[in-house]
Amino acid sequence: MDKLIISPSPHVHGEFNTKRLMRDVIIALLPAMLVSFWFFGINAIVVVGVSVISCVVFEYLIQKYLLKTTPTISDLSAVVTGLILSFNLPPNLPVWLVVVGCFIAIGVGKMTFGGLGNNPFNPALVGRVFLLIARPVEMTTWALPSTFSLSFDATTGATPLAIIKEGLKNGQTIEQIKESADYTFNYLDTLFGHIGGSLGEVSALALLIGFVYLLVRKVITWHIPVTIFLSVIIFSGTLFLINPDRFIDPVFHLLTGGMILGAVYMATDYVTSPMTPKGMIIYGAGIGLLTIIIRTFGSYPEGMSFAILFFNALVPLINKYIKPKLFGEIK
Amino acid sequence: MIKTFKRGGVHPHENKISQNAALEQLLPEGIVRIFISQHIGAPAECIVAKGDKVKVGQLIAKANGFVSVNVHSSVSGTVLGMEDVADYQGIKKPAICIQVEGDEWDENIDRSSEINRDLSKSAEEILAKITEAGLVGLGGATFPTHVKLAVPKGKTAKAIIINGAECEPYLTSDHRVMLEKGEELLIGVQLLKKTVNVDKAYIGIETNKQDAIDNLTKLSANYSGIEIVPLVPKYPQGGEKQLIKSITGLEVPDRALPIETGCIVSNICTTFAVYEAVQKNKPLFENSVTITGKNLKVQKNFIVRVGTPLSQLINAIGGFPENTGKVISGGPMMGRAISNLDAPTLKGSGAVLFITKDEAKRGVKSNCIRCSKCVAACPMGLQPFLLYKLAELNMLEDLKEHAVHACIECGCCLYTCPANLPLVDYIRLGKTRAMKLIVKPK
Structure with missing residues (x-):
């Protein structure tokens, strides 16, 4: 033995x-x-x-x-x-x-x-x-999508968010921008990824399939991505309701740029996100708000990366003050 | 509706491979060694001497104070005297050794298989019988039952909760008792209700034991005030605080006893022992023990006399199974590893579990990736990753501040940790240090 x-x-x-x-x-x-x-x-x-x-x-x-x-x-x-x-x-x-x-x-x-x-x-x-x-x-020189090719040459162009940002700067309304010649996208394109943009961010659908997989495998919880989405919908929706000519609608915000890539795969990075569900909700809501502020009022068309990095810096603070509720805690 | 507690918990593979093995009596041979301290509290005092003849169920050591229990002989034979005997962990403790000769029982014990349904005894009489029979909680803590049933002044009990969750993987002895001794169990529940003067009792059973739920539901139609509560299979469903929360929705306040919620929790085997003690005059000298493991040829649920050598149990399953990495007394989540395979069994031995070499290996420890799975798994609302770090650095004041005292050592954090960090090991150490539970021997 x-x-x-x-x-x-x-x-x-x-x-x-x-x-x-x-x-x-x-x-x-x-x-x-x-x-x-x-x-x-x-x-x-x-x-x-x-x-x-x-x-x-x-x-x-x-x-x-x-x-x-x-x-x-x-x-x-x-x-x-x-x-x-x-x-x-x-x-x-x-x-x-x-x-x-x-x-x-x-x-x-x-x-x-x-x-x-x-x-x-x-x-x-x-x-x-x-x-x-x-x-x-x-x-910020974006290749435009084509069907699969082995050629290194690619036509370049702007992303939907960049076109809108540029147009708004020139005093156009969103309606006018969407009717202009440069703007050739519709919502289906953003869903399947037929738009200019960073390599992996273009197809909302493909990223969401991955999101479901991560949830099923219990790799991440819903807290961070869902609160980011909700916070984006609430804040951009409010702006959109105030003035639809100047502000982009929430669906467009969700489907374009690095929104889904950031919310599902980067904000949820274990190491740099809070430890408690309550902390995760604060963190997610903050990232959503900050992204919309940067996208709408900042000079960059994109805001996801900066928002996530900023809230990464706040994570130790969130962890310090947001503790899980102790079983049988007496107030 | 199937009830459960919300916060934390894990669901390991159930592996209830011994659940179909009916209870079998295992009689000891040779010498039994019975520890005089098999419970929480003061050791009992030996009242027999070398050469005395004893019978099964005869008192051999008397309770020494209130928080202490009587110890009875589990065999008939000749007392060989007191000796220091190594227990499961190899620690030597005084035990009474008895040479087994036949199986002659004390005359006062009712050995008939007839069920005694007489519920006319008063609360005092029942409690006296329980005290006399040396009952302890058989869920693992071995706390004296008569102390638990003595409701402190100023508190009132509202309900009895019977813990039939058996949430630990592998274990099936409670399951078998619920199936085979259903009616005796319900009578035991009625006796407990009477002792603490309550009208209501709940029996919480995880739904992975549907046959036990059906059996007790059917039988409980004849007994008033007993409700069978199906529970979600989830560890630690059978933790006292979690069970009260699942069934009543009440949380035992931090640092307080369960009686604050008006609930008194009792284990299945303990409740059955109450029936035997009160209705059959039978002291606690045997209990049901699951012997199981993936590498065993046969799976068994034995009724084992206290003091039977472990080696005899191993022989009864066909010898020491090959490819065993670890032998555990109790379940795989909270049981203790056994180092001495000759040790005698105790009142509270509910299971002997063989873990294969592959299962027994712990993974290699790597960096904490702060995935927060331990925080999500902790049923007590603690932050295991933090407590682990603080315990490693021996920061005792910070440990206290982060409520290390509330840790129930269930092991959910370590179970779920992807980095294989020894979370609960360090937390356990930090807890004992911070709460000054480790005292230097004088």
């Missing part, structure tokens, strides 16, 4: 482990990835591939040679960062910029703070925002 194992209870463990959770996120991102391959062709494949590989390689090198610890790339978290970062980039971005973005995401965004679990900001967003500020021209 071998020696018996002696340890405290519990003696059985549940189904979750970090790798499984990360693998589920990757699976949830697949539909949106395939849509991007279809519409943006070889360009998208290159950006996604380079991004995932560089993130994994940077994490491995930093852990092995700089920190001299055992590399933990097998937990797949670097793959998730790489995928999400690539989803936030224009499909026609030069490859060297993708690599720089990955270096900032993994090196600065994640490893400087001690690796997985210790980073205050979402690493992929750190990489994305760095690129957006450092190279605004490349980062």
